[in-house]
Amino acid sequence: MRHARLELWSRGTSFAHRRHPAAKILVTLVFLIAISSLHPSQARAAIFYFVVLTALASAAKLPVPRVLLAAAVVLPFACVFALMSFFAGAPEKGIAIMVRSWLSALTTVLLMATTAQPDLLAGLEALRVPRFLVQVMQFLYRYLLVLIEEAGAMRAAAASRAGKASTLEFRRASAAAGVLFARSWGRANAIHQAMTARGFTGHIPRFRVLRITAADVWFVFGLVGPVLAVRLVLP
Amino acid sequence: MSRIVEVRELRYVWEDGTEALRGVDFDLEAGETVALLGPNGSGKTTFALHLNGLLKPTQGTIKIDGLPVIERNLSQIRRKVGLVFQDSDNQLFMPTVLEDVAFAPMTSGLSPEASAEKAMDALRLVAMDHKANKAPWHLSAGEKKRVAIAGILASDPLLLVLDEPTTYLDPPGQRSLATLLSELPQAKILITHDMPFARMLTKEAVFFQDGQIAGRGPVDQLAAHFNW
Amino acid sequence: MSRIVEVRELRYVWEDGTEALRGVDFDLEAGETVALLGPNGSGKTTFALHLNGLLKPTQGTIKIDGLPVIERNLSQIRRKVGLVFQDSDNQLFMPTVLEDVAFAPMTSGLSPEASAEKAMDALRLVAMDHKANKAPWHLSAGEKKRVAIAGILASDPLLLVLDEPTTYLDPPGQRSLATLLSELPQAKILITHDMPFARMLTKEAVFFQDGQIAGRGPVDQLAAHFNW
């Protein structure tokens, strides 16, 4: 699964991995904004961004071909739109969409591949995303694997006792969803109990204090400068 | 005697790169019982999940009762192999205990009445018939385990694979499970950290270590050798 | 010696009408360790959940260290009682092992640095300090259990309540847990079906049956009497 690979990569210790997550989020947004307004005619700028992103990936000691491939998950969807543009008589728009969405996905993959999940959440919080939302995201991610595994195991258990899961009809499937829900609900209660037992009263403390260093400032300006300059200079 | 399980050069790498199995060869004859021992994380559960095709080998082959474990054979294979999962929460997926245990008989084409009867018989074997209409997630941990075992017994498999079946069972439950299992004629693979239980059921064990079989032989000898 | 736990006439009925506890009286002195034995579904876990107010008695009273377990006292009570849950997945909810273990010290108002130090000490006790920065969901079942125990140790409770702490641990893991627990000075309530483990830690046991305490006395005597 995708998250497993991203998580593995995010445990690296390169220069990029060590940057403050808020700095990385900022740089990501600047890249995305620059990329999102690329025109079909601006092939050179697109190539420049591609080179910079690839160089960042290799500087972060990530397996570049697999990172490029990971970003390519957005391409099938983009292909559909490219085809539609083609039939609508605007093929260059379709190409532009494919390039933009792939470069954007590449940017996001790089952010995730160099930022561990707890750091990312800390970064979001540092950027004043509502704490409440961030904490819901924290729990969502924490129990995503557990529940996906449970759902998968339930499917497997059905399969291992029944031959084929597809023999489940509509009502059985909804019963399974119901059971999954009841168990998720039960689990949420159990988690809340465990938290309460350990002193939780509505506030989750964080102690990973991340500090912005000079390197982070250099990192932001070193990347934002060229990215914007290229948008200005290249036709 | 016919060979029930034949595993050759089995390797498995999890998505995140963990090499859980690194070349496992394993055989089991009809009617035999073997205990799988080994430290936490040595690959026992991963191995068990391969036996009815829930995981696809990264490399290597598996045959059950002479039948290769491949996509095309899965529905046959799954009727032959009964797997009790390590976590019974993952195994119980129907809204009531009775429906859950009757699931396998139902899908194998038995009538609802016959299935329910079969399920009740299995529930009686694990002393859980009095909770037939309860929701599985309202049971205590040990009660869940009993129901999970009943679900497998009701499906009449050729081979039983039990992944830590004694967890959460009370001592009489453990003993009666041992008695019950020892009376079943099927071949059994028993993954457990509970040495007295293993000794009650079999003399023969296999020791897993780092995704490989580090030894096979009498339970006592292996236990002494690995300081278990 | 001061009395740590005092339970009187405790009754509890689950929402679906199951009478899980039917009049339980129980006492525990400081520094004492007692094993809770009893069949599956006899109410041990339900009892444990009452000790720090996670369930509200249908009837009866509970005092911890002289303090009644009522809404107003809960935050104090919870600092006194450390509960290790049956399922460690429910217990570990923070993004990293260190943060999880430091949760209780942090919420009790300690500074981040002091909390982290305290957490590291607890992790060292269970030999998990080398995995402090890992995500809890990347740990093996046994490692999760150790971290869950560390999280409780870090909160310096007066009373430890452990609900089947040896499940999924391999035999060496079980032995080192027994050693660790036997060295801790706190009062301990030990819910377990693992008799050798119970014997390693205490001589005193209580036997639950049908939501009542059916006997209290030396482990061996109870085991013999209830054919355990």
Added chain:
Amino acid sequence: MHIPDGYLSTRVWVITDLVAAPGIALLARRAQAKFNHHLIPLMGVMGAFVFAAQMINFPAGNGTSSHLVGAALLSCLLGPAAASIVMTAILATQALVFQDGGLLALGANIFNMAIAGVFAGYLPYAMFRGSRVGLFLAGFFSLMTAAVLALSELLISGVAMPPAMLSVSFAWFLVSAAIEGALTLAVAVALERIQPGCLRKPVAGGRAWAVSGLAAVLLSSAGWLFASDRPDGLESLALKAGISNRVTSLIASPFGDYQASFVANPRLAKSVAGLAGILVIYGLCMAISRAIGATRREGA
């Protein structure tokens, strides 16, 4: 349904982000105020449940299968405010971890699914007092609203699309919406059987919220239709209606011309406009969170 980055024009993503960010900040505050601290783990786990439930395949006849989207179900279970936050957490996680939907487009996706989709689902649920019809319509309208919004945003952004595709899309939306309605109903019925009382009974106040929510949805979607600067696909539609010109000049407000005219280079202008948009959103959110913090301190 999840719009990736690279599709939306600067104007569209800036505006949707501008609507979504403060909207979510407000809803987060409302959801937080309404429940006790039980809520955080519950909402997180419910988000994970929707993820996991999407793994359950429902045979939709003729060999194909479908899965639940979940916005309507969540709004029936948790109420609209909490459901919006859970959907937002789901969308953000999907965008970040699975590259399903873009980051700049997150505002648009949140608006379509987590705000409009959730409220459009809650309205019929509240109106029919939680009956079966209400549950079906909840799923139906939730998906329909989200899909139509996504499509119009793409069209406004100038994504080229052959006119024939439009009617095909609408037919496809109708089918998916009907399936989502059926799934929402089936799963909700199963839930009620397994855990009676888990669906939230719609309250009187909730109805007012739902109505105003839907009104906001309709108004703002209409607004976008007219704010469109390159309405390729919708062009013909709007022209036929003969209102396009009038309204465009009407809405030509200072902000409509936000492309920072002082910057000569038009391409840079777009980037600068984007950055400015982000700054405005950021400032707005800060202001709101300040305000929230202030009221909470007063309340305490």
